[in-house]
Amino acid sequence: MGAPHDVVIIGSGFGGIGMAIRLVQEGFGDVVVLEKAADLGGTWRDNTYPGAACDVPSHLYSFSFERKTDWSRRFPPQEEILDYLRDCAREYGIMPLIRFGTEVTEARFDEGAGLWHVATSRGDTLSARVLVSACGQLNRPVLPDIPGRETFTGASFHSARWDHGAALDGRRVAIVGTGASAIQIIPEIAARARHLTVFQRSAPYVIDKPDRIYRGWEKALLRSVPGLHELSRARIYALYESRALGFIKYPKLMDLLSRRFRANMRDQIADPALRATLTPDYPMGCKRILISSDYYPALAEPHVDLVADPIERVTPSGVRTADGRDHEADVIVYATGFAASGFVAPMKITGRDGRELNEEWREGALAHLGITVSGFPNLFLLYGPYTNLGHNSIIYMLESQIRYVLGCLHAMRDAGLDWIEVRPDAQDAFGREMRERLRSTVWDSGCTSWYMTEDGKVVNNWPGFTFAYRRATRRPDPRHFRARRTANP
Template structure:
């Protein structure tokens, strides 16, 4: 299929290629488009498989959906929003913010909705990317930005008997708003970040809710205060005040790294706050024991909620800690042999994060396949570039997860870096810009060594790790360190091929030979 796509693209070679193709119209794709435009690069198109912008926040519309990072920090510094209604905003308000950026920066005409990218192939002869689109003609581009994100593909978990269940199934990322929970018996599978937001909403509607917990998490209180009209007015009239507030939130979260990224005395402080929160909200000692984690804070994602524990203690809610053996025709069978019957099962089981493989088929230089190279764990250079895949850049790529701070701080640094690299390709008329293999290898060797000292690699199982325990997800340091490493594009890290020659400028094992 890839070969056929490649040949079709060659037949279209007379069509002038795009300067930049952006895949995905979520936070990353929209942010990339804004920064490209601000830097004078305007020949770009965003390919979006859906019918609207928003990515994760378009898809996650379950009851109670919200961000657990303060809104002032979960937004771009180059597109501030003075009108956040609360400290932590709900999904609809975040989606409104993304849509407002599209309007403010005139991006609507640059987005191709209903364009599902099914594969990428690098054409070495022309130095271009062939972009296969499902049911459409192939498009060519000088550079590609994979901005589809790690939380874009949701699916039901692999539980035996899941196809046997005859009741209603709902995934948290594909919510069924037409289903009426009134009077229903409902199961919630999962107790992660989505589940702790869903459960309080469901117990208000359903006749009975059973929450199936595999592992309890560390839960911290979430104090969500409304923003006063006076504060909004100040932010609008004096934008510097909002920037100062954003910096305050950033440094507050940055300090949390000392307690959750590494196992330090501050980790005990975080755990003490979580235990006090648990003791304050849960009276029953046995339930408290069931809800107390057996791993260090930070090893799994911290949960931010003040509503989850009270919801579990409602008369119509039950916590089930027996492992799920299988699904049956009428419900869930647990390991001790009991069948729990339900009208509906809600799966709050997260996303298929690309820790191995790639979200779409990608074929690079010399016919290499990204999914094959990542089959034991994804890796990249500073999360944004991969050797062997010239002129292709990632947002929120491997090892760019913060764990303690806003993902958008990290993403903004990536966007500034990759748009500078794209600017270098276009303005210097480079045929290819490719990260050096030796630089990439040394970077990842040091990174994996640093990860061994973090809480994420301390023994618990989480979605951060592959089945073999390889951490392809998190960055082992402060946000300031991550941002600093992306402050500038160092050409010594890359192989540069001018457009009018096949000779390579640079050093390294394969730098002396031309591409082609």
């Protein structure tokens, strides 16, 4: 097993890479990053589908300590984001710390030794004083439970596992789903396919995407004029942060975005029947608001069909809907989202007294500030429950969490502690506060979404401003924790 490491991080997306960089900068030198894939990048490695891009402006979608001034466009494409993460890992010396092709299968806390024992798919076990899960919320693709799915004779795959060898040009393509990935994929495939059939279960709200290429002189100014990039970043942050008012406090403010949605559709969809099918039947913001300027024009193309009838089954030659129609297809793409509320699944994480984390979370995940869990000492989550956003950059939230974790580790080191654990009363108080605050948000207004558990409990989203979360995580409160010195219990 070898000597214990200071910190083991699970995952090498934005959370894992950012955490590793800051740990090394703060003097925690013995850090290991375990990554199940052959490359870093998390969701930006996995989602290589045509049209993949971010829906947060590029100037805000970067670490505060490594700001990029030469983004190619206002909303960054997938490849550019992935390259940015690779550049960060190389520049800050993180690449040698990453063990690729190493999936964590189980982690168990040894209370006597004050260590986490981490088992991997390679058959080895590592020990660590601290375990950080940076798996994210959107890392496990979900394929729909549709009868006959395995009988289809053509190519079929999930959007997050894109088959780049599948022939699409001049073919009949079916896309199941109309969520955030689908609205980026559909215009790209509509331009290549002979016929495209889109199966919609629930219509999304789609507003226009103010995207454009950055000119050379703009990038030169951002690079050379002190403070200009910071000003652009601050302006975008303030604009997006203001939208939180509509999500969390004054849902009527969503009417402003709703008017933008309706104007966008009216300008781009001439057919009243198609407009009716594309109009959601739930309050705006209850599900993720999507941005695209080419989604509706693609659906209006004569060789594109939007089908809102429920899918009955997949056949060897296509998709059959509940009205008895068979929709022939050569390729089926499942843009059907992710298992977002499991957080650490399918890993088995066992804390004190044999507590298993997935079992503890059977009725909904809960972690104090989305970061620490009672009964699981020295375990820290990045992008855990109640930390997702509907209005701003998740990297801002991740940096808040990273700072909080560093605060915990410095406090442990300064006090000579072997482990700390959040008190159950502090965690429960945080959970009650979240549930109370979420009741007045648009996310709890009656629709179903990936923000919820199967029984309708919202566990993913932060019901507040991001600056309020940063203030709440400014430093760990010693009153929220209990601690132990293993050598002198």
